[in-house]
Amino acid sequence: KQEVTQIPAALSVPEGENLVLNCSFTDSAIYNLQWFRQDPGKGLTSLLLIQSSQREQTSGRLNASLDKSSGRSTLYIAASQPGDSATYLCAVRDSSYKLIFGSGTRLLVRP
Amino acid sequence: DADVTQTPRNRITKTGKRIMLECSQTKGHDRMYWYRQDPGLGLRLIYYSFDVKDINKGEISDGYSVSRQAQAKFSLSLESAIPNQTALYFCATSDTAGPSEPGVYNEQFFGPGTRLTVL
Numbered sequence: 001k002q003e004v005t006q007i008p009a010a011l012s013v014p015e016g017e018n019l020v021l022n023c024s025f026t027d028s029a030i031y032n033l034q035w036f037r038q039d040p041g042k043g044l045t046s047l048l049l050i051q052s053s054q055r056e057q058t059s060g061r062l063n064a065s066l067d068k069s070s071g072r073s074t075l076y077i078a079a080s081q082p083g084d085s086a087t088y089l090c091a092v093r094d095s096s097y098k099l100i101f102g103s104g105t106r107l108l109v110r111p
Numbered sequence: 112d113a114d115v116t117q118t119p120r121n122r123i124t125k126t127g128k129r130i131m132l133e134c135s136q137t138k139g140h141d142r143m144y145w146y147r148q149d150p151g152l153g154l155r156l157i158y159y160s161f162d163v164k165d166i167n168k169g170e171i172s173d174g175y176s177v178s179r180q181a182q183a184k185f186s187l188s189l190e191s192a193i194p195n196q197t198a199l200y201f202c203a204t205s206d207t208a209g210p211s212e213p214g215v216y217n218e219q220f221f222g223p224g225t226r227l228t229v230l
């Protein structure tokens with residue numbers, strides 16, 4: 001059974017710092033991996049989607065990498081800003097078309 | 112206007128009541144999903160539908176039912192609500208990967224969520 005783990009569960013950093021969020025999964029047979037942002041009481045906003053054949057995706061200050069063989073993905077946020085404060089979720093799509101979610105990392109960027 | 116909408120956004124109800132949560136999308140996607148999120152946990156799949164005539168159980172379908180009334184509408188029902196169904200419920204949609212892209216599965220887009228409280 002696929003399991004997705006995100007470490008750390010919570011992170012607090014000063015504004016301007018570069019940071020890395022981690023996501024690991026137990027079964028490397030995935031079709032893609034998606035990173036989401038969730039603001040308190042709000043829905044999920046898709047940030048980046050990495051297909052299984054890809055190694056990384058970039059959008060603005062965000063860069064996500066994927067290493068299927070080791071079951072890991074990282075989300076790199078450059079020059080963090082207070083507006084980046086949110087919960088970040090990763091999810092993998094397995095062979096049954098389902099998205100399996102991690103429990104998220106709560107990020108606080110202090111001014 | 113939002114591409115994926117959910118109604119109601121908040122609902123408080125009592126144990127034993129029947130509740131329906133509705134989801135509509137204007138993205139033209141074939142695939143629709145219902146998830147629930149509990150505090151400190153990730154999202155878990157309740158039901159999913161790949162087209163109007165297709166309904167599939169997810170990981171936690173007990174106590175729930177769904178109806179795909181049209182391509183754009185997917186409703187989730189709790190026939191007899193119980194307190195442990197208190198959660199945040201999300202609807203999502205995704206497009207169907209084209210036949211020229213085997214193994215490529217498109218991203219999911221989520222609605223704003225419905226906060227349901229069962230007393």
